[in-house]
Amino acid sequence: MPTSRRPVPSAIPPLPSPFDPAAELDWGAAVYGRRLLREHLDQSHDSASRRTKVITAHVRRLRRLLPEPPARVLDAGCGPGFYALRVAALGHDVVGVDVDRAALRHARALARERRAGGRLAFRTADLRELDLGAARFDAALLIYYVLENFPRRQQPRVLRRLRRVLKPGGRLIAELRLRPDRPPGRSDWWDIVPDSLLSDRPHLLLGDSVYDTRRNSFVMREVAVFDDGTTAVLQTSGWLCPLASIPTLFARAGFRVDAIHDGWSSRRATPLSETVLVVATASG
Numbered sequence: 001m002p003t004s005r006r007p008v009p010s011a012i013p014p015l016p017s018p019f020d021p022a023a024e025l026d027w028g029a030a031v032y033g034r035r036l037l038r039e040h041l042d043q044s045h046d047s048a049s050r051r052t053k054v055i056t057a058h059v060r061r062l063r064r065l066l067p068e069p070p071a072r073v074l075d076a077g078c079g080p081g082f083y084a085l086r087v088a089a090l091g092h093d094v095v096g097v098d099v100d101r102a103a104l105r106h107a108r109a110l111a112r113e114r115r116a117g118g119r120l121a122f123r124t125a126d127l128r129e130l131d132l133g134a135a136r137f138d139a140a141l142l143i144y145y146v147l148e149n150f151p152r153r154q155q156p157r158v159l160r161r162l163r164r165v166l167k168p169g170g171r172l173i174a175e176l177r178l179r180p181d182r183p184p185g186r187s188d189w190w191d192i193v194p195d196s197l198l199s200d201r202p203h204l205l206l207g208d209s210v211y212d213t214r215r216n217s218f219v220m221r222e223v224a225v226f227d228d229g230t231t232a233v234l235q236t237s238g239w240l241c242p243l244a245s246i247p248t249l250f251a252r253a254g255f256r257v258d259a260i261h262d263g264w265s266s267r268r269a270t271p272l273s274e275t276v277l278v279v280a281t282a283s284g
C-alpha cells in the first residue's frame, strides 16, 4: 500500500519506476477520496482539476466540437463533474463515470444544487472495464490526464471500451499530453506543506520525477517525511503517445481520427504541442 508508513530511507527505491504498483496512486482507493477532492477543488493550482475559468473557456470550445444538442454525451473520468455539469447546461444529456466515489458524490451534489435534473447522471465505473449495458452515446469526452495515466498496453483497451458505448459515427474528443510539465531526465524538489495527498498534517514533502523521452513515459513521485521519521510514498505515471502514433492507437480501437488540434485551440497540432485534442469518429 503506497500510504503505509515505512522507515526512511531504506524501503524507498532510489529512482521511481513508472507504474510501480507498490507506489502508484489508485484513484479509486477510498483512503485518498477526501484528499483528492480537496485537490480537485483547490482554485490555486490545476493539479487534479483545472480552475473554473479555464474549464469555462474549454466548454466554449467543446460546444463547437460536440454534436448539436440534445446529444447523449459520456464524460469518461469525469472527476467532480466540472466539465459534465457545463456540457449538460448546453442542453446535452450527460453521464459522467469515474472510479473515485468521493468525486462522484461531489458531482451529484453539484448537479442537485444546479437543478441539472434528468440531463445529468453519474456512475462509478473503471474505464478499463466500462460496461454501461444497452446505453449508447453520440459523443464521449476523455479530458485532462485520463488516457495517458494508463500504461501503454492498457490505452487501446480503454479506447475500445469507449468505442463500444458509442453509436456508430459517434464522436470521441480526447485530450492527450504529448509531454509532461517536467523536464526530460530527472528533476527533484522539496517543500514543507500543511497537508498533501499523503497526509492531513504538516510534513516535509520530497518530490522527484523521471521523464524518459525514449520510452515516452514519466513518473512523478512524492515522499512525505513525518516528525517521527517515518515516510509515505505515492506516485503518478503516464505513457505519452507520440503525435505520429495517435492515429494508429485510435485505429486499433475502432476510431478514425478526424483532427488533432494544438491543445484547446483550433490550430493543427505539431510535435511541439504540449497537449492535443483528438477528435475521432467511431467506425460503423
Ligand SMILES: C[S@@+](CC[C@H](N)C(=O)[O-])C[C@H]1O[C@@H](n2cnc3c(N)ncnc32)[C@H](O)[C@@H]1O
Binding pocket: 027, 028, 047, 048, 049, 050, 076, 077, 078, 079, 080, 081, 082, 083, 097, 098, 099, 100, 103, 125, 126, 127, 128, 142, 143, 144, 145, 146, 149
Ligand atoms: C486529472 S482528473 C480529471 C478529471 C476531469 N476529467 C476533469 O478534467 O476535471 C483524472 C480523473 O480520472 C479518473 N480515473 C483515473 N483512473 C480511472 C479509471 N481506471 N477509471 C475511471 N476513472 C479513472 C480519476 O479518478 C480522476 O477523476
